[in-house]
Amino acid sequence: MENTSKVLVELCFGTTCFVMGASKLQELESFIPPQYKNKVEVKAHTCLDLCKNATYMKAPFVKIDGEIISEATVEKVLKAIESKLNG
Ligand code: FES
Incomplete structure (x- = not known):
C-alpha cells in the first residue's frame, strides 16, 4: 500500500x-525533484526556537518530520528528504 x-x-x-545561511534555503523548493513534489510539505517559520538553546549553535536549522538538521544546506535537506521517502 502506498504511503x-x-x-x-x-x-x-x-x-x-x-x-547563517537560511537565505539559500529559499530556493529549496525549486530543487525538489518533480517525483517528490507531492510527497513533501514545506513550511516556513520565523524561529524554530533552536537558536536560543546553547547546545544548538549551528544555524541555520531545518526540521524534517521533527528531526533537526543543523548547518542546513539545500544538499543536506534534499538528502534527508530522500532518505525519509526511501527509508
Ligand atoms: S532563528 Fe531561531 S531557530 Fe532559526
Missing part, C-alpha cells in the same frame, strides 16, 4: 538562521 503521508520540511527564516 500517502507527506514529509514535513520546516525551514527557519528567523534572523539567526537567515544570516
Whole structure:
C-alpha cells in the first residue's frame, strides 16, 4: 500500500538562521525533484526556537518530520528528504 503521508520540511527564516545561511534555503523548493513534489510539505517559520538553546549553535536549522538538521544546506535537506521517502 502506498504511503500517502507527506514529509514535513520546516525551514527557519528567523534572523539567526537567515544570516547563517537560511537565505539559500529559499530556493529549496525549486530543487525538489518533480517525483517528490507531492510527497513533501514545506513550511516556513520565523524561529524554530533552536537558536536560543546553547547546545544548538549551528544555524541555520531545518526540521524534517521533527528531526533537526543543523548547518542546513539545500544538499543536506534534499538528502534527508530522500532518505525519509526511501527509508
Ligand atoms: S532563528 Fe532559526 S531557530 Fe531561531
